[in-house]
Amino acid sequence: MHLPDGFLSPPVFASGWVLALGSLSYCLKKTREILKDKMIPLMGVMAAFIFAAQMLNFPVLGGTSGHLLGGVLAAVALGPFAGFIVISLVLAVQCLVFQDGGITALGANIVNMGLAGTIVGYYIYAALKKSVFRNNALAAVFLSAWVSVILASGLCALELAFSQASPLNIVLPAMLFVHVFIGLGEAIITGMVVMFIIKVRPDLIYAKPAG
Amino acid sequence: MKRKDIVIGLGLAAVLAVFSFLASSFPDGLERVAVDKDFIERSASLIKSPIPDYLFPGISHKKLAGSIAGIAGVLLVFGLGIGLSSLLRKRI
Numbered sequence: 645m646h647l648p649d650g651f652l653s654p655p656v657f658a659s660g661w662v663l664a665l666g667s668l669s670y671c672l673k674k675t676r677e678i679l680k681d682k683m684i685p686l687m688g689v690m691a692a693f694i695f696a697a698q699m700l701n702f703p704v705l706g707g708t709s710g711h712l713l714g715g716v717l718a719a720v721a722l723g724p725f726a727g728f729i730v731i732s733l734v735l736a737v738q739c740l741v742f743q744d745g746g747i748t749a750l751g752a753n754i755v756n757m758g759l760a761g762t763i764v765g766y767y768i769y770a771a772l773k774k775s776v777f778r779n780n781a782l783a784a785v786f787l788s789a790w791v792s793v794i795l796a797s798g799l800c801a802l803e804l805a806f807s808q809a810s811p812l813n814i815v816l817p818a819m820l821f822v823h824v825f826i827g828l829g830e831a832i833i834t835g836m837v838v839m840f841i842i843k844v845r846p847d848l849i850y851a852k853p854a855g
Numbered sequence: 856m857k858r859k860d861i862v863i864g865l866g867l868a869a870v871l872a873v874f875s876f877l878a879s880s881f882p883d884g885l886e887r888v889a890v891d892k893d894f895i896e897r898s899a900s901l902i903k904s905p906i907p908d909y910l911f912p913g914i915s916h917k918k919l920a921g922s923i924a925g926i927a928g929v930l931l932v933f934g935l936g937i938g939l940s941s942l943l944r945k946r947i
Contacts, residue, residue: 645885650899676943684944688936689864695932696871699909699925701879708887709879730936737932742924743904800885809894818892822884845860 645713645800645823646738647753649746653807660752660803667759668732674725678853683722686848690718691730693837698734702829710826713796715762716769716789717834721841723850724766728758752803756796765792770852781842782835789834793827794820865933872925875909876918 652660694714701709714734719727732754738744745753769788777784801819805812841848882890889895906912906924914920 645883647885648898649901650897651889651894672943675940679940679944681944684937684940685861687940688933689861689868691936692865692868692929692933693871696868696875696925696929699875699878699928700871701881701883703879703881704884707881709881709883711878711883726940729939733935733939734932737928737935739904740902741904741906741931742909742928743900743902743907744909746900747902797884804894809889809897810892814892815888818888819884822887826884 645753645756645796646735646745647749647756647800647803649748651746651807651809652749652752652803654748656803656807657748657752660749660755662751663759664732664751664754667728667754667763671725671728671732675723675729678723679726682848683726687722687726687730690714690721690727691733694718694730695734695737697833698738704825704829705822708822710823710829712833713757713761713793713830714834715757715796716765716785716792716830717837719762719766719850720769720785720834720838721848721850723852724763726850727762727766731758731762752800756800756803760799761792761796764795765789768792782839785838786831786835790827790831793830794823797823797826865929868929868933869926872929873922875925876921 697712697714701711704710715727715731718730722730735745735750735753735757739747739750765788768791769784772784772787773781797819798816801816804810804815906927909924910920911923911927914923
């Protein structure tokens with residue numbers, strides 16, 4: 645879902661940058677407030693794992709592939725704000741070092757995958773865990789990971805439509821459709837990894853600080 | 856996080872990176888939509904990156920170039936992740 649340069653029009657990608665920088669600033673501040681020592685290496689390991697996992701495209705439908713986004717995964721382990729930082733870091737390195745995602749589009753990519761894919765995904769997970777899936781954290785993880793990808797793709801489609809790359813009634817259904825399937829992959833991978841973490845190191849799951 | 860856990864986590868990431876050449880080469884969701892809905896030609900690259908397309912330059916063997924690029928990325932992102940969070944910790 646990494647937007648290259650050229651897809652978005654200047655007003656759209658500039659707005660993306662404004663929103664991304666504002667969010668980064670906020671999340672850095674919040675992360676600093678809640679950062680525990682154990683989170684420091686975990687942020688490194690999470691970033692490394694998500695970066696590597698994003699390289700492993702899996703086929704979906706015919707002739708298309710998907711890959712892990714890792715937003716909900718990062719947020720379940722580190723919380724929404726540190727999770728956002730990790731995802732943004734991965735996206736920035738991918739853009740600058742590996743030419744994966746455009747530099748003008750980096751702001752929008754951070755908004756799509758960091759804000760929608762990670763922070764909103766986290767709050768969906770938290771809400772589900774508190775209500776419908778009180779005894780089944782894994783179900784909350786699975787569903788929120790799935791939805792997070794669909795949401796991110798929908799936001800991406802909106803940006804493309806506003807940039808006049810494609811009409812909304814064409815690009816939105818197309819993006820949503822393929823990302824329903826990619827999101828399923830995300831849900832399965834995220835669920836498996838979280839299940840593994842819960843089994844071996846349950847203390848590495850983020851718990852919202854009291855007060 | 857104990858050093859052993861860090862090594863295991865990082866090691867797992869490294870293994871994934873090494874085997875990245877096994878990944879599907881089909882276009883991802885966005886690219887597929889861009890091709891199908893005819894806006895892929897808008898794509899441009901405004902900056903020059905050192906390891907474009909996850910292939911380490913100067914290595915002719917494509918799978919090896921990919922694995923090395925993956926390892927480089929894993930180490931870089933790990934280092935930056937630790938560095939950034941350490942910086943944040945110190946500011947308290």
